Amino acid sequence: MIPLDPLAALVVAGGTLLAPVAVGLLIGVDRKANAAVQLRVGPPVLQPLYDVTKLLAKASAGSDRVAAGLLAAHLVLAAGSFALILAGGDLLVAVLVLGAANLSFILAASAVESPFAQLGAGRELVVLVATEPLLILVVVAYALAAGSFSSAAIAAGSPYMVAVPTLALPLAVLLSATLRKSPFDLASSHHGHQELVKGSTTEMAGGWLAIAELGHWYEAAVILALIVLAAARLPVVAAALVAALYAIVIVADNTLPRATWRAALAIAWAVGGGGAAIALVTAVLASTKGAMG
Amino acid sequence: MSADRPFRRWVRRSRVRSPWLVHFDCGGCNGCDIEVLDMLTPRYSAERLGVVNVGDPRQADVLVVTGPANPRNAEVLRAVYDQMLEPKVVVAAGSCAAHGGIFRGASNVLGGVGEVVPVDVFVPGCPPPPWRILAGIIDAVPLLADVRPPRSPSGGPSRPEPLRVAPDDRPAKGQVDPAIDAHDADLESVTVP
Ligand code: SF4
Numbered sequence: 001m002i003p004l005d006p007l008a009a010l011v012v013a014g015g016t017l018l019a020p021v022a023v024g025l026l027i028g029v030d031r032k033a034n035a036a037v038q039l040r041v042g043p044p045v046l047q048p049l050y051d052v053t054k055l056l057a058k059a060s061a062g063s064d065r066v067a068a069g070l071l072a073a074h075l076v077l078a079a080g081s082f083a084l085i086l087a088g089g090d091l092l093v094a095v096l097v098l099g100a101a102n103l104s105f106i107l108a109a110s111a112v113e114s115p116f117a118q119l120g121a122g123r124e125l126v127v128l129v130a131t132e133p134l135l136i137l138v139v140v141a142y143a144l145a146a147g148s149f150s151s152a153a154i155a156a157g158s159p160y161m162v163a164v165p166t167l168a169l170p171l172a173v174l175l176s177a178t179l180r181k182s183p184f185d186l187a188s189s190h191h192g193h194q195e196l197v198k199g200s201t202t203e204m205a206g207g208w209l210a211i212a213e214l215g216h217w218y219e220a221a222v223i224l225a226l227i228v229l230a231a232a233r234l235p236v237v238a239a240a241l242v243a244a245l246y247a248i249v250i251v252a253d254n255t256l257p258r259a260t261w262r263a264a265l266a267i268a269w270a271v272g273g274g275g276a277a278i279a280l281v282t283a284v285l286a287s288t289k290g291a292m293g
Numbered sequence: 294m295s296a297d298r299p300f301r302r303w304v305r306r307s308r309v310r311s312p313w314l315v316h317f318d319c320g321g322c323n324g325c326d327i328e329v330l331d332m333l334t335p336r337y338s339a340e341r342l343g344v345v346n347v348g349d350p351r352q353a354d355v356l357v358v359t360g361p362a363n364p365r366n367a368e369v370l371r372a373v374y375d376q377m378l379e380p381k382v383v384v385a386a387g388s389c390a391a392h393g394g395i396f397r398g399a400s401n402v403l404g405g406v407g408e409v410v411p412v413d414v415f416v417p418g419c420p421p422p423p424w425r426i427l428a429g430i431i432d433a434v435p436l437l438a439d440v441r442p443p444r445s446p447s448g449g450p451s452r453p454e455p456l457r458v459a460p461d462d463r464p465a466k467g468q469v470d471p472a473i474d475a476h477d478a479d480l481e482s483v484t485v486p
Contacts, residue, residue: 031340035338035340035341038335039335040335040338040340040341041338041341042338042340042341043340043341043342043343044310044343046310047310047311047343049307050306050307050310050311050343051307051311051343051345053303053304053307053308053311054304054307054308054310054311054354057304057307057308058378058379058380059378059379059380059440060378201352202348202349203351204352205349205351205352205378206351206378209352
C-alpha cells in the first residue's frame, strides 16, 4: 500500500465521493446521444441522477437480509476499487477487488427466489466470465509497458497509444460490458428490446435498487479510470479517448440488439481478447527492444 | 431549515421527473393495452419525461391500469398496488378502467378499477389514443412529489351528470364526442414539467 499524505487522502476521498455524480452525468449524456441516434428527444442529462435520488427517497423497501448485505458489499468493494486506482495503488489488486464486487452483486441477485433474478444472475456470470480475463490482460499489458503494476507509475509512463494501440479494443469491450450495453445487456437491460428486461435486479426496489445502481456506476468509474490511464498525462487526449470509445459503444449498442450470450462471449473474446493479446505482444516487444537499445 | 430546502426541492423534482411505469391489464378487450404499448414506442418519446417501463411493481411509481375490475383480478390488482412503494399514482386508461365500459353491468364485473384502488387520473376513450394516455401520466406525475397518506379506493370518475346510457345521447356516427374534443383542446396546453 502506498503511504498517503493527508492532502492526497482528501483528494482520493473527494474523488471517490464525486465519481458517481460524474458517471451519472456521463450516462445522462449517453442516453441523450442514444435518443438522438433514434430520432428522439431523450431524457434530460440529469435523468440518471433523478432516478437514483427518487429511488433513495422512496418509502423503505423491505429486502432479503442476505441480498441487502451483498448489495452493500458490492457498492463498498466497487468504490474501494476505484479509490485504490485514484490513490495510485496496485492495478491488479484493484481489478481483483472489482471482480469481488461483481461477484457480490451476482450473489445478491441469486440470493432471492425470483426465477428472473436467478436467470439474470446466471447471465451476469456469463458477462463476468467474458470480461474478467480481459480486465487482467489489460492490466498486464499496462504493467508490461510501464514496468510496474502501480497505477501511479502507469499514469506517469503514459501515453500508451503508440506502444500498445490495440489496447483500445478490450477497453471498448469492457466499457460496453460495464454499461450493460448490447451485446452485454443480456442480464438486465434498461431497454425494452431485450428478452430479459429486468433480470438480476428483479427483486431490488427503492433504496436497494439505488445502491445496486450506484455500485454499477463505481464499476463504470473503474473502467473509465483504466481508459484514462492510457493517456493520464494528457487530459485532452484522455477525454478524446473516452469519447471515441463511448461512441464505438453507442454504435455497437444500436446495431447489436438481441445479441445472445454466445454472441456476447464471442465478441468479447474475439475483439477484446484479440486486441489484448496483440497489445501484450507489442508491449513485450517494446520492452525487450528498450532493454536491448 | 434553509440548507434543507434546496435538498427537498431536488428530491421532489427527482420524484416528478422519474415516473417509472408498471402496466396492469385487468382484462378488457386488449385495445387499451395496445395503445399503452404504443405510447411507449419512440414515436411518442415518453423517455423525455423520464418514463421507463419496468415489469416490477416494487420499482414502479405509476400504475397504468386497463380493463374493468372483476372479483378475480381485484385481488391481484390490489396486490400490485400494495407492492408499489410510496409515492405512487394510479392512471386508469380507457372506459373499462373508468367504469366498466362495455362490460359494465355484466354479472362478473365490479365496475371500474376505482372500486379496488385509488385512481388519480382517468383517461377517457375506448381506447384512448396513445398521446392521451401519455397526457394522463403527465397530469398524474406532479402527485409524485410528496409521500401522501394511504388512500382508499376512489370509485369511478366523478362527473356531475349521470353516466351516459341513453343511445341517442351518443355522438352521431363520424362525429367526435364533444367531451373528447374538449380534452384534446386541454392537451394543447400541456407543458412538460
Ligand atoms: S376501454 Fe375499450 S378499448 Fe379499452 S379495454 Fe375497454 S373495451 Fe377495450
